Amino acid sequence: MKRMLLTTLLVASMAAAVSAQSIGEASALYNAKEYKASGEMYDKALAKGKDNPTDYYNAACSWALAGDNNKALSHLQQAVAKGYINLSHLKQDTDLNSLHQEKRWKTLVQDLEKKVATLEANYNKPLKAQLEQIYKTDQEIRMKIEPVQKEFGPESPQMKALWEEMAKTDEANKKEVVAILEKYGWPGKSMVGPQANSAAFLVIQHSDKETMEKYLPMLREAVAKGEAAKSQLALMEDRVRMNNGQPQLYGSQLRMNAETGQYELYTIEDEVNVDKRRASMDLEPLTDYMKRFGIDYQVPQALSN
Known part of the structure; x- marks a missing residue:
């Protein structure tokens, strides 16, 4: 058996x-x-x-x-x-x-x-509305990155001003979300709905190392209860590991190569089996994910004995 x-x-x-x-x-x-x-x-x-x-x-x-x-x-x-x-x-x-x-x-x-x-009818409607507004501000400013970068260049004064604006927005959002987490715990899908639930993840994922590490266990618990997406947990696990100099598990994190000026995958632990782990977290195959960034990638094959 x-x-x-x-x-x-x-x-x-x-x-x-x-x-x-x-x-x-x-x-x-x-x-x-x-x-x-x-x-x-x-x-x-x-x-x-x-x-x-x-x-x-x-x-x-x-x-x-x-x-x-x-x-x-x-x-x-x-x-x-x-x-x-x-x-x-x-x-x-x-x-x-x-x-x-x-x-x-x-x-x-x-x-x-x-x-x-x-x-x-069972949602916390004021909290849902608050988080959906946070979601909107988090995403709106990030939607500006590509057009500003294309028009003015990555090192332009306009891009510098946008990064500064984003940092202020992220900090304001973080203060709101941290207060929510301390009061309610992780705002699950059954409490606020899927989009508001995603707002909590996005804000913490865009925050500093210490904040991510503090609330990662709370996200793990929410995922275990079906109150948050497994894919969100995979991304945060990877970012926390990267911030601590450890290889990532799911291949979600890229970094800039200082020599080439191009983005590349941050180191992956047991890279041969990365797609198995990604599938377990409802993530697409890594080859397809990397295509989103214009990178041609193939998962390495296991060495035969």
């Missing part, structure tokens, strides 16, 4: 890694505007037992853009059934515009509105 159990766990782990790879490929095909191929790749991955509602939602987007409304709506229904609740994003997402005249779309939106209303 023990050997059978170990074999089963190994097969499950391998299946999760393969599924994560397929999801990453599906996402890359979507980015290349190959929507039908993307939808087909999502279907292959989802057939292997993926339960992440976001994957079903993204599959729906690919199928809607590919012109298959029936498949798109079926995937959306699965996404909602598995816990997708971002109603405002659903309504505003232009990928799904072709579905708006479908009867099933209207029924799905009405059902999700009722579900969200039931969930929000």
Whole structure:
């Protein structure tokens, strides 16, 4: 029985890694505007037992853009059934515009509105509103980085002023979030909803070394209870390890190479198995993640005996 159990766990782990790879490929095909191929790749991955509602939602987007409304709506229904609740994003997402005249779309939106209303009845609404405003300020200033850098250059006075503005914003946000954490603990999804929940992570992730280390155990506890995303924990674990000069586990952190002036991966512990760890934390394969930064990367292969 023990050997059978170990074999089963190994097969499950391998299946999760393969599924994560397929999801990453599906996402890359979507980015290349190959929507039908993307939808087909999502279907292959989802057939292997993926339960992440976001994957079903993204599959729906690919199928809607590919012109298959029936498949798109079926995937959306699965996404909602598995816990997708971002109603405002659903309504505003232009990928799904072709579905708006479908009867099933209207029924799905009405059902999700009722579900969200039931969930929000138990939310701490003032805290939710406070954290969503913090989320907005955290993200708005970061959205300015790329256009300012492109127009004026990374060493320009404009970029220097933006970094200074960001530091002030981050410090103000940190004071608010630390006060929230000290009063309520980690504001879980069942308390404030997913976006407000993400705000706490973003602010602490953007803070100083001591603050991250202090509240990392609180995030670990929230993830263990299903109140925060495993992917958030992976990113914070990596950043704390990097700040302490230790190799990262999940490959989420990059650093600037002083000699080349280019970004590169910070050192990874047991790099051969990094995608297995990433899959366990609901992260895409590292090759696909690095493509987001314009870096061609392949996970090293294990040396044969």
